[in-house]
Amino acid sequence: MIDLNFEDFELVYKEDRTEIKNKDKILDELKHVIGDKNVSILKSDILAYTRDSSLISLNWTIQGKIAGLPEIITWPEDSNHISEILKIANREKIPIVPFAEGSGVVGGAIPIKGGIIIDLKRFNKIIEINDQNLTVTVQAGMNGMNLERYLNSKGYTGGHIPQSLYTSSVGGWIAHRAAGQFSTKYGKIEDIVLGMEVVLPNGEMIKFDPIARAATGPQLDKYFIGSEGTLGIVTQATLKIWPYPEKRTLISYAFPTIEDALDAVRLTLRKQVNPAVVRIYDADETARHFEHIEKATDRVMTVFVCEGITELVDLEEKITREKCEEKSGIDCGEEPVKHWFETRFKVTETSMFPPYKIVADTIEVSIMWDKAADLYHSVIESTSQVEGNLLITAHVSHFYPNGAGFYFTFGGVPGKGKTEFDFYKECWNATIKAVLDVGGSIAHHHGIGVNRSHWMEREWGNGYKVMKQFKEVLDPNNILNPGKIYTPTWKGGDE
Ligand SMILES: Cc1cc2nc3c(=O)[nH]c(=O)nc-3n(C[C@H](O)[C@H](O)[C@H](O)COP(=O)(O)OP(=O)(O)OC[C@H]3O[C@@H](n4cnc5c(N)ncnc54)[C@H](O)[C@@H]3O)c2cc1C
Incomplete structure (x- = not known):
């Protein structure tokens, strides 16, 4: 057992950090409302929530630095638990940081003001698939890969495949307005979310039922998408799903310049053709990722995946190829796309x-x-x-x-x-x-x-x-994820 002493580590984000007053009393109260086993002040638990996956935090870890230091870790099991934690935090003005899988890369989940962590990992159930509506309703802590595997086993895809699929959650996607690798066909997460349940900073809950479209004033639900845990905690979401694609076609072209590649893709989309995956690599990245493709030497590699029903995919392939050839693209075959498929989760x-x-x-x-x-x-x-x-x-x-x-x-x-x-x-x-x-x-x-x-x-x-x-x-007491979005935390950098 390592004896961790946090005073031995340099704390990167320490400005305006507040210690929890009456910590023992707060701990007792938290244990009373969400159960003993769902609350921890163990140093090893605290250490696990000191950073997210932003790359600079890896430099800091190597140097023995800690990004942010929370004081209490909680693992609520249902929305009422979250509501109770928020009521206590709101009354006592304690910072709260929602934390899902920690794969965020811009410091969103770093507890820069200390406080209590609300870990969403126990919100990991699939509630229902509705085949007629083509929706799935899930708890927000649901891991991306587990969700996609489940959907695939039932004959669907969620269409949202970020590179961090194995290490990110539905709630984290919604919080950061995430985009998956197949976004050119299926959209970003804000195009995919149809309904949500959110717990507000004062502990009240709002449910946004899934609806195809509405004209009932400004759509309040949209405001929580991208709010990064600062306005509410998302506990459940209803997402669009699609029948698993019948056919997939792999296409790649190498272009003389990035301008040619951009034009080819723009003209393809202008024809209302949306390949699920489109990736243009500049000449340097082409050299890094596709050095084994001779035709791509000193060129700009572009890979496409068209998927869906066979007739449409065939038409999409035809138009995509026409536009690529119009812009002097050299056909590099399926191999670069297969290579991308094999390496796409390599981080x-x-x-x-x-x-x-x-x-x-x-x-x-x-x-x-x-x-x-x-x-x-x-x-x-x-x-x-x-x-x-x-x-x-x-x-x-x-x-x-x-x-x-x-x-x-x-x-x-x-x-x-x-x-x-x-x-x-x-x-x-x-x-x-x-x-x-x-x-x-x-x-x-x-x-x-x-x-x-x-x-x-x-x-x-x-x-x-x-x-x-x-x-x-x-959030008048600024308890939810303070120091993010509304506060210029990196001072002096915007000249
Ligand atoms: C190798 C790698 C590849 C990546 N690839 C992609 C990619 O292809 N596309 C992409 O979009 N992103 C990508 N990311 C970034 C990251 O995976 C996303 O930002 C992801 O959406 C975060 O999800 P998470 O569950 O890990 O959230 P966390 O990192 O735990 O939290 C992120 C933010 O969301 C808040 N939050 C989490 N859950 C909730 C909730 N239920 N309610 C309210 N707020 C909440 C947190 O407070 C925090 O502010 C990548 C990251 C890595 C490390």
Whole structure:
């Protein structure tokens, strides 16, 4: 048994952290309302909730640093338990952080103000599949892979397959407005959620019944999608499902430039063809992932998966190929797509860097078509100028008739006198500033967390003030996930 002493570790997020007053009394009360076995102050349990999966936290762990330090861990079993915990926290003004699988990568689940963790893992039941409505209702802590496997066994797909499928939950997807690898056909999670149950900061519950469409005033349920655990805790959701695809066709083309590849995809979507998977890799990423494909040397690899009923898939294939050839694409066959399928959940690439003191991360953003190529070149140009930057590459993996989602990867070492965190923030800020200058959105599917909150004012303008007012109405004591979205936690980075 390791004897952990948290004082021996440097705490990264310590500003405004509050200790729980009357902790013994609060502990007793929590045990009384949700049961002894569902509450812990064991140091080993606390350690497990000190970080999320943001890559810089791996650098910190190696250096013996802790990102955030909670004081009490809870594992509620039902919505009433969550309601009771929130009533206590609201009365005592104790920070609460909802925590699902910790796969978030922007610090969303880091308890930067301390407080109580509400772990959602016991909310792991599938409630029902409705075949006529094509929906599944699940508890929010449901693991993604378990859900998809269950749906597949019944002849359906959920259509939402993020790279973190094995390590993320339905509630986490909703909280961060997640996107799966098959999003070009099935949509992002906000297109997939039809109903929800949410517990508010004061412990009250709201149920949004699934409905195909409604015209009953502004749709309040939508406001909780992407709220990152700051407005309420999602306990249950009804999601769209689809019959398992009858046919899958694998297509790949290598293009002379990223502009050609973007054009080919744009023109394909303009024909109202939506391949489920579309991924454009810039020349550097093509060299990294497809070095074994000779025809792709010095080119921009693009992979497509069309799926659904046979007749439509065949037509989608025909149109996709026509558009790729129009833009000088060279047919590379099925092999690159098979390679993608085999490696699509492999996540070791970036996590290999921190042990070598290299700081790396990924940043996803979005843009309309007319600025897409500008955004790419502008981010590559500005982020490569950060002192110590060794790598900045991109792929484009989510597409819409009107625009696309880009995914940048950076890596490097801090310049002289700089910390790893300084370098990390500089690369983040250079990327985000370039995106805003070109007219893009600062986040496509990972959310805000701590990494982006200081850019929210520029992203939203006056709307940010309204967002803060809404938060104050729902959570006047600011107990739910404080320090996220509405507070510029990384100060001084937005010049
Ligand atoms: C290797 C890797 C690959 C990834 N690939 C993708 C990808 O392809 N697409 C994508 O979109 N993301 C991806 N991510 C990011 C991450 O998986 C998502 O953000 C995911 O949606 C988080 O889910 P989680 O259950 O792990 O949530 P957590 O990390 O535990 O929590 C994330 C945030 O949601 C809040 N939260 C969690 N559950 C609830 C709830 N029930 N109610 C209210 N708030 C809640 C937390 O407070 C926190 O703010 C990837 C991450 C990694 C590490």
